[in-house]
Amino acid sequence: MNRQRLFNLYGVLAIYRFEMARFRRTLWQSLATPVITTSLYFVVFGSAIGARMGDVDGISYGAFIVPGLLMLSVFTESLNNASIGIYLPKFTGTIYEVLSAPVSAFEIVLAYVGAAATKSILLGLVILGTASLFVPIHIQHPLWMAAFLLLVALSFSLAGFIAGVWSQGFEQLQFIPMLIITPMTFLGGAFYSIDMLPPVWRTVSLFNPVVYVISGFRWSFYGTADVGVGISLMAMMLFLLLCLTLVWLIFRTGYRLKS
Amino acid sequence: MNSIISIAHLNKRYASGLEALRDVSLEIERGEIFALLGPNGAGKTTLISIVCGIVRLSSGNISVDGHDIAREYRAARSKIGLVPQELHTDMFETVWDTVKFSRGLFGHRPDAAHLEKVLRDLSLWTKRHDRIMNLSGGMKRRVLIAKALAHEPQVLFLDEPTAGVDVELRRDMWALVRQLRDSGVTIILTTHYIAEAEEMADRIGVINKGELILVDDKASLMKKLGKKQLLVQLQEPMLAIPDGLNDWQLVLNDGGNELECTFDTGEEQRAVPTLLRRLGELGVEFRDLKTRQSSLEEIFVNLVRQSR
Numbered sequence: 001m002n003r004q005r006l007f008n009l010y011g012v013l014a015i016y017r018f019e020m021a022r023f024r025r026t027l028w029q030s031l032a033t034p035v036i037t038t039s040l041y042f043v044v045f046g047s048a049i050g051a052r053m054g055d056v057d058g059i060s061y062g063a064f065i066v067p068g069l070l071m072l073s074v075f076t077e078s079l080n081n082a083s084i085g086i087y088l089p090k091f092t093g094t095i096y097e098v099l100s101a102p103v104s105a106f107e108i109v110l111a112y113v114g115a116a117a118t119k120s121i122l123l124g125l126v127i128l129g130t131a132s133l134f135v136p137i138h139i140q141h142p143l144w145m146a147a148f149l150l151l152v153a154l155s156f157s158l159a160g161f162i163a164g165v166w167s168q169g170f171e172q173l174q175f176i177p178m179l180i181i182t183p184m185t186f187l188g189g190a191f192y193s194i195d196m197l198p199p200v201w202r203t204v205s206l207f208n209p210v211v212y213v214i215s216g217f218r219w220s221f222y223g224t225a226d227v228g229v230g231i232s233l234m235a236m237m238l239f240l241l242l243c244l245t246l247v248w249l250i251f252r253t254g255y256r257l258k259s
Numbered sequence: 260m261n262s263i264i265s266i267a268h269l270n271k272r273y274a275s276g277l278e279a280l281r282d283v284s285l286e287i288e289r290g291e292i293f294a295l296l297g298p299n300g301a302g303k304t305t306l307i308s309i310v311c312g313i314v315r316l317s318s319g320n321i322s323v324d325g326h327d328i329a330r331e332y333r334a335a336r337s338k339i340g341l342v343p344q345e346l347h348t349d350m351f352e353t354v355w356d357t358v359k360f361s362r363g364l365f366g367h368r369p370d371a372a373h374l375e376k377v378l379r380d381l382s383l384w385t386k387r388h389d390r391i392m393n394l395s396g397g398m399k400r401r402v403l404i405a406k407a408l409a410h411e412p413q414v415l416f417l418d419e420p421t422a423g424v425d426v427e428l429r430r431d432m433w434a435l436v437r438q439l440r441d442s443g444v445t446i447i448l449t450t451h452y453i454a455e456a457e458e459m460a461d462r463i464g465v466i467n468k469g470e471l472i473l474v475d476d477k478a479s480l481m482k483k484l485g486k487k488q489l490l491v492q493l494q495e496p497m498l499a500i501p502d503g504l505n506d507w508q509l510v511l512n513d514g515g516n517e518l519e520c521t522f523d524t525g526e527e528q529r530a531v532p533t534l535l536r537r538l539g540e541l542g543v544e545f546r547d548l549k550t551r552q553s554s555l556e557e558i559f560v561n562l563v564r565q566s567r
Contacts, residue, residue: 093345097361100312
């Protein structure tokens with residue numbers, strides 16, 4: 001245990017592998033559903049409707065929506081994976097083992113959030129591959145694209161972890177992805193540039209944090225953005241910081257984990 | 260005293276205002292089997308959960324093998340294995356994967372040989388590739404024990420280990436617990452089956468309404484608080500207890516056909532011959548004699564009743 005006095009590596013790996021095994025058990029459900037959904041988006045918006053639309057910021061409509069669609073899936077999957085990851089042990093009672101083990105709060109979060117982020121990044125890459133079958137994709141800043149993807153997967157997985165701890169039923173578990181994230185994503189420029197909106201709605205859209213995420217991610221693909229890349233990056237870092245603070249508070253107070 | 264767990268002035272008040280534990284102090288000796296008895300809601304599971312790190316304490320100090328459970332939680336928790344009362348398991352996992360998970364979670368490198376030994380000891384080896392959802396209730400309880408033993412703990416908490424299991428499995432578990440104690444593991448068990456504590460425990464603690472009302476060796480507890488009864492079946496019914504028998508605590512039962520004498524355990528060697536001699540002197544004839552000793556259950560019920 002000497003090495004584990006500072007860091008319980010085997011503990012983190014055990015939780016991480018357990019979560020990834022759950023992903024493998026439901027591989028078809030985990031991958032096929034989002035891939036089919038994304039393909040349908042491309043068929044409807046990219047080919048059927050997109051063919052009748054002009055370019056946006058010099059990019060074909062089909063290609064324009066790729067970053068937004070990818071983000072939509074990554075947001076949703078990160079939230080779902082991380083929230084279910086921590087909610088299920090709470091629901092089944094197996095959380096007792098994690099809480100009684102010599103693992104720190106940081107290690108617990110690292111394992112659950114790391115596994116959830118891994119899953120959503122894998123899914124994002126699969127969706128990117130699927131999109132490339134429908135539209136030609138060129139990524140101008142691949143390293144920034146990877147960095148944005150990682151940052152978004154991590155911060156939304158943290159948000160999912162918080163939602164999973166907060167949830168006291170499956171209905172609450174679906175509340176944040178379905179009623180908050182999906183509408184914010186649809187209104188956050190996934191399918192359009194906010195420059196296309198009337199000035200009033202453009203101003204309103206700037207209060208939607210998802211706008212900054214999609215804009216920054218789209219910039220990494222095509223070099224064009226609704227808002228400055230620096231601002232996008234700062235907004236994402238702030239969101240990450242907010243999530244980290246909430247997770248810290250959860251473990252400090254034992255909120256809905258320890259009575 | 261060579262304590263492995265030391266609990267000092269432990270208090271727990273839940274957010275609801277419920278005072279689950281009140282000023283509990285307890286020393287668990289290394290290598291013993293300690294049974295914690297108490298009625299439902301007495302605070303047994305809360306006490307175990309606090310030591311294991313699942314529930315927060317309100318005040319007090321607890322150390323496991325000299326390690327404070329808050330400041331040195333890694334060292335303290337790595338020495339503890341917990342078998343919960345409820346069958347909390349990951350139904351879709353296989354037996355092998357779940358014990359492997361438990362070992363890793365507690366910071367131990369993989370050790371297939373140790374896991375194989377644990378599974379064989381618990382008659383689970385042939386089931387290692389089975390999903391937990393396909394096992395019987397008794398087998399699931401064995402899996403929970405295997406998970407608790409996967410990281411080679413020095414202290415094992417068994418919260419109602421034989422609740423809802425059949426007699427054969429209960430006997431198997433008692434044998435396993437003794438085997439673990441013989442290998443140096445300290446066992447703390449809570450149970451509703453007083454016979455289980457009577458059968459296995461070295462020491463017994465009785466908790467009621469969050470207060471530890473008694474801790475003692477089982478033998479000494481039985482001696483101090485146990486009662487013995489001599490039942491004398493009379494040849495002729497007796498209408499009233501004769502004046503010459505006023506020195507004994509006697510009751511007439513069965514319409515005067517039985518004389519019941521109660522005395523403290525340990526006094527029988529003096530009390531029984533004296534009483535029988537006195538009966539002879541008074542010309543009271545009897546056809547049969549029976550003795551019975553109060554069980555731990557009766558002692559427990561009396562203790563709890565007195566503490567109300």
